[in-house]
Amino acid sequence: MKLKKPTEISVKDIGKGYYEIFYNSKKYYIALLRVLRALNREKQDDLEIIEGLRRAVESLVRRSKRGFTYSIVTTISKNGALTYIAILGKDKSVIDREIEVVTSLIDSMSNGNITLKHSKSGIIRPKILVIPLKSRYKVPVPELHKIQPEVVRVPEPLIKPIHNGEIYLGTTLSTSYNYPISLKAEHLFRHIGIFGSTGSGKTTTASIIAYRASLKGMKVLILDWHGEYTNILKKGKDKLSIFTLDATKPMSINELNINELISKPTELLEVFEQVLDLSPAQLFILDQVLERGSRSLRISPCWLKSLVELVAVYNAESRWSIEARDALYRKLKYLAANIHCSSSSNIKTTSINDHDITVIDLSKVVNTRLRTLYALLILKMLELSAVEHGILTDLLVVIDEAHHVLPSRTSEVTGIARKLLAEMRKWHIGFIIVSQSPSSTSSDVLKNTNTKIIHAIKSNIDKRIVVDSIIIRKELEDTIPYLKVGEAIIVTPEATEPIIVRIDPRPLINIEIEGSLSGYEIELE
Ligand SMILES: Nc1ncnc2c1ncn2[C@@H]1O[C@H](COP(=O)(O)OP(=O)(O)OP(=O)(O)O)[C@@H](O)[C@H]1O
Ligand SMILES: [Mg+2]
Structure with missing residues (x-):
């Protein structure tokens, strides 16, 4: 039996997603286009994308009848999957035009959900053997080698739950x-x-x-x-x-x-405890003051200053309560120092x-x-x-x-x-x-x-x-x-x-502001 000598094939990466293929002493070109979801579309429905892809493939089949050879190749690695459309032809400038046609074709077939991007070089490893293609040219397409790890960082299933929100x-x-x-x-x-x-x-x-x-x-x-x-x-x-x-x-x-809040001293107490780091004794006194004084605070347009006054006249009897009252007074007075009270009619x-x-x-x-x-x-x-x-x-x-x-x-x-x-x-x-x-x-x-x-x-x-x-x-x-x-x-x-x-902060341009920059509202004072 006589063994047939394998045909020599060489593949050269000529950049920008093009590869030159020499086969049976003829030269061919192959261009690789990555299939991607379109960017920045707020709403993307998976079924719609799949349907779009299906329509796109149908139109590619029709185009291949017109003399182009298309291959759809999906590579899988531990990082995820990538899909390419490969266009094979003899004339580089014809492929160039075809890329333009196909890109806009797929864009419209998928309602803008899918874009094609010219693949970066380095994805096909030159000189590797090949899967024969049933094509007009009978040229084998180079095996697509393992994707470089940085190409795919995010496998689709991992992000699926959060890519179609509002x-x-x-x-x-x-x-x-x-x-x-x-x-x-x-x-x-x-x-x-x-x-x-x-x-x-x-x-x-x-x-x-x-x-x-x-x-x-x-x-x-x-x-x-x-x-x-x-x-x-x-x-x-x-x-x-x-x-x-x-x-x-x-x-x-x-x-x-604030009146509503003052009528619920426990809530107010919680706030002061956090802001002023109050000790249990100070908290106790503030509690007493609020309980007795909330009525007079309510009608005061300057309740925080009134609160300071109420603490000042709190009748402390024991030594600990005098100390606690004075400490509480100092803390509150410092807090209220910069407040300019305005009348509630404003x-x-x-x-x-x-x-x-x-x-x-x-x-x-x-x-x-x-x-x-x-x-x-x-x-x-x-x-x-x-x-x-x-x-x-x-x-x-x-x-x-x-x-x-x-x-x-x-x-x-x-x-x-x-x-x-x-x-x-x-x-x-x-x-x-x-x-x-x-x-x-x-x-x-x-x-x-x-x-x-x-x-x-x-x-x-x-x-x-x-x-x-x-x-x-x-x-x-x-x-x-x-x-x-x-x-x-x-x-x-x-x-x-x-x-x-x-x-992406882009849409934040040219907004008109309503209302005044020095507004009035939420009565704190
Ligand atoms: N997504 C983004 N894209 C481009 N530029 C950004 C983005 N986010 C922030 N910047 C820019 O970086 C700078 C700092 O942003 P920002 O004030 O949001 O940071 P921050 O973490 O809130 O800072 P700080 O700790 O000082 O409050 C700003 O000039 C902003 O325009
Ligand atoms: Mg900030």
Whole structure:
């Protein structure tokens, strides 16, 4: 028997996704196009994509009758699968034109859900043997070699649960699979924690989610610690009504105002305990004062200053109570020192429901403790209002710089954070809690935020605390300090594995602001 000598074939990578093939002393060209989901489409239905692919393949079959040879090749590695369309022909310029035709053909066949991208070189390994193709040219197509590991970072099944939500976040960080990633409303009601070192992009990410949630009809309330949100949101291209309230001015939101809170001293006590770090004795005295004095505080337009006076005249009998009263007096007096009381007739009431986004600008409150007090009072009023009157619409509340508002304590006696997060979801209030320092933020924040968005964290302690609250691979964990601005690891309960996403802030341009920049409402003073 005479063995037939195998035909010589050589493959040369000539760049830009083209390969030159020499076969039986003839030259052919092959171009590889990667099949990708289109980027940045907010809604993508899997069935629609499959149907689109089917239509696209049908039209390729028709084209191959016109003299082109198409192959569809799917490569599988431990990192996932990649699909290519290979076009084989004798003339490179003809293939070039064909690529253009096919790209637009597939775009329209798939209703824009699928795009083709010219493959990078290095995917076919030259000089490898070949699967014969039934083609006009009878040219074997080179075996597609194993994909380079960095080509696919995110296997589709892992991100499936979060790529077809309503609130678009950005795309997966990968050279090949740029899947759009989005959150669903349920994610918001089970609360979101955003963590990262200074300048890593937390506030921008929170603004984007708030902005896009309000486009979907949710009302948004932002406790703006540094007074940055209005400016960021201003850049949004859709017209939303944004109302900014200056927290130093007297204000009242919905039917909630401080009088309602003062009539419930236990709630107020909880807030003061956290803000002023009160000892049990000081707490006892404040409790007594509030119990007896809440009526006179209610009618006072300047209740905090009145409270200081009430503490001053508290009749302390024993030595411990005198000491405790004096200490409490000093703490409260310092807190109330910068307050300029205005008469209650200036108070205007605004409703969270009247605006798409209500921003409470806390930055003009100079004293940090007072700022924390204001933030907590607003949250308490919101809680009371939800419990007593119900919240009419879905509400998203953003708390930035949470290590100030909801700090960690050696003994978490008050548990304000836990109560807020655990109990508010039943009123359809979702929270975004933003912190640059998870280690100094209440541990209840990590426990009660089901979705975590982790920007670059440089500090080892902070990184450890966040990583301990999630399930994450070592290699991914190691990338946390090196994420670039705007990149984040997203952890949701549905996704089997955290993924890196590049947060897309683009739609935040040209928004018109309504309302006054120095608003009035939420009566704190
Ligand atoms: N996704 C993004 N894409 C591009 N640029 C971004 C992105 N996120 C943030 N930036 C830019 O990075 C800078 C810091 O962002 P940002 O204020 O959101 O960070 P931060 O983590 O809130 O910082 P801080 O700890 O100081 O509050 C800003 O100039 C912002 O425009
Ligand atoms: Mg910030």
